[in-house]
Amino acid sequence: MVENDWQRFNQKYLMASLSQIHQLLAAKAGQEIAANEIQPESEIPSALEQLCLTFGLSTFERDILLLCAGSELNSGFPALCALAQGDPQQNYPTFSLALNLLRDPHWSAFTPSAPLRRWKLIELGGGKTLTSSPLRISERILHYLTGIQHLDEQLFGLVEPVREISLYVNSHQQIADTLSQTWSINAGNNTLPIVQLCGDEIYSKRAIASAACRQLELNLHTISATVIPSNRLEVNQFLRLWEREAVLNGSALLLDFEDFNENSVEQTAIAYLIEQISSPLILASRERILTQQRAIVYYDVVKPTLQEQQSLWQTALADKGLELNGSIDALSQFNLSAPEIKAACTNTLGKDLNDPAALKQSLWNACRIQARPRLESLAQRIETVAGWSDIVLPAPQLETMQTIVAHVRQRVKVYQTWGFATKSDRGLGISALFAGPSGTGKTTAAEVIARELNLDLYRIDLSSVVSKYIGETEKNLRRIFDAAESGGAILLFDEADALFGKRSEVKDSHDRHANIEVSYLLQRMEAYRGLAILTTNLKGSLDTAFMRRIRFVVQFAFPDLSQRAEIWQRVFPQKTPTYNLDASKLAKLSVAGGNIRNIALNAAFIAAEADEPVNMAHILSAARSEHAKLDKPLVDSQVKGWV
Secondary structure, three states: OOHHHHHHHHHHHHHHHHHHHHHHHHHHOOOOOOOOOOOOOOOOOOHHHHHHHHHOOOHHHHHHHHHHHHHHHOOOHHHHHHHHHOOOOOOOOOHHHHHHHOOOOOHHHHOOOOHHHHOOOEEEOOOOOOOOOOEEEOHHHHHHHOOOOOOOHHHOOOEEEOOOOOOOOHHHHHHHHHHHHHHHHOOOOOOOOEEEEEOOOHHHHHHHHHHHHHHOOOEEEEEEHHHOOOOHHHHHHHHHHHHHHHHHHOEEEEEEOOOOOOOHHHHHHHHHHHHHOOOOEEEEEOOOOOOOOOOEEEEEOOOOOHHHHHHHHHHHHOOHHHHOHHHHHHHHHOOOOHHHHHHHHHHHHOOOOOOHHHHHHHHHHHHHHHHOHHHHOOOEEEOOOOOHHHOOOOHHHHHHHHHHHHHHHOHHHHHHHOOHHHHOOOOOOEEEEEEOOOOOOHHHHHHHHHHHHOOOEEEOOHHHHOOOOOOHHHHHHHHHHHHHHHHOOEEEEOOHHHOOEOOOOOOOHHHHHHHHHHHHHHHHHHHOOOEEEEEEOOHHHEOHHHHHHOOEEEEOOOOOHHHHHHHHHHHOOOOOOEOOOOHHHHOOOOOOHHHHHHHHHHHHHHHHHHOOOEOHHHHHHHHHHHHHHOOOOOOHHHHOOOO
């Protein structure tokens, strides 16, 4: 039966059913009217009969519902209610009227556990007694009886329908298929097993839930865990409303834990909801949620595989994908979801670039931008302006830095194409330790590597990572590494001694907790797809377990005389006017490269204020200020002959 035909049948069936109640009501009031004959059922039941079947309503309960519906739909009902009850003020249905008017009455229909009140099919108003209190049909149920599906207004702002979302890759479609099969197999049970989709892939989790529900002909709605009431009474009220909705509209609920900040009250309420709900429920969260009684079927949702991502790039780039065949392999540096890949391609192709090199560069930058939002709130992005010419190091250290670049750049080829990842997934993370005194160029070296690789560099603020609360440090580290995975970002743990110190002998719970943090960090570093750089002033303070897992160590020694001279020769930009500067004399200042940069910058401001080129006198003045800041005397022999 087509929808319009059913609507006409449903309307006639409802009106005929109401007319029978109307006839009984008129007779009770001393009037006579004819009732319409109820048409035989169609192949698809009317909304009224489906409602009675769904909630197990007796004939008496069915007629109570019709009595209340008639008061809303038939203008003659209120006056007849008043006449039938002998009170002009009682122009509404009551339980007393129902007991004296309708067929097969039974008192149990009025109890809170009976379907009419348990499922809030009717609403009970205030009255002196239970039997004299006004009865009113729920607006949601009234719309349902007339053939209109409409979300209960009490659920507005809490529950939202999930639009149909496309699945782009086979690995996610397989999860959706398995999920739908799990529910199909258990369809005969009173309560379906709860399904949890775990991981950081927010879009993919929703898409999987949407696809599975579409296969099962279920309407998917979502609610954020942040809006679940904390009061158990309110949770019960929500459960009744939602489960009524789930039955009426054939719906499943997606409980989304994104942006959920745990606290004990909310956790207790949510745990209660999960234990009590009987309608189809899908949980979407980063980590697994454990329950005491309910069984949960877990699925880990991860980014598309490397091959799936490459296929997505080819499809999204259409005919230009052939031109960029080699470049698509390079884009595997980024671990993006399907929507992120599509967004990057849309952004790039909209620029109408015909040059393959320009197109490749634009795609690369678009990928970096797609991956940034999740990290921006967790770490500080450093604008990488330093190049190889801005750093002065001995040849072995420079060679190690270039090797680090090669490892990151060729990671996909060696691990995936050449098969090293199939041997073991341990030890595939690329990590480096930059050790040396302050000002010797450790952060600058990280900038150089990031600029050479054209990747984002993020400095990790250790004060926001390390927490005194058990488990919080690991959660903070997990968020950072998970967010960085997408963009292959370079993570810079500056002055890492506080976080990466030696694991102590376990004497109490605090020591045990600290060692757990260290162990967790070791695991994440080994698994991280990108490059993690640790800087320290004291190499000896690092745990030996870290040293075994760190792939590269670059020692930044205090610069010698010739290195300081080279730093002075490079420190001033080409546009800076200088006069009669002697690098060999300046190199006698026993300071590190960071201090040299500070002195040069200060000297430039002094010279600019005097409207002169930078000369030795300006640098001498700046050097005195820098040494005073360091609480270190400026030795005359170091500045002899400057001016």
